[in-house]
Amino acid sequence: MIDVKDRLFWFAILSMKSKEVVMPIDSVLVSVAVVAMFVIFAGVLAWGERQSRSLQQMSADGHRKRRSF
Numbered sequence: 001m002i003d004v005k006d007r008l009f010w011f012a013i014l015s016m017k018s019k020e021v022v023m024p025i026d027s028v029l030v031s032v033a034v035v036a037m038f039v040i041f042a043g044v045l046a047w048g049e050r051q052s053r054s055l056q057q058m059s060a061d062g063h064r065k066r067r068s069f
Helices: 002-017 025-061
Strands: none
Touching: none
């Protein structure tokens, strides 16, 4: 009798652990929004780097006049 109760107890524990946990849709939307913001921010930084790099190369090639104070 104890053996049967013990088996039922372990079966109940194992069945509780095997239940699938589904992520709520609002959590998924928030996660997607956060990732999208980081991707957009990285894109803006890359674009700014590209724009400023071309300006730095142009100023390094050209001769600038220096003012003497």
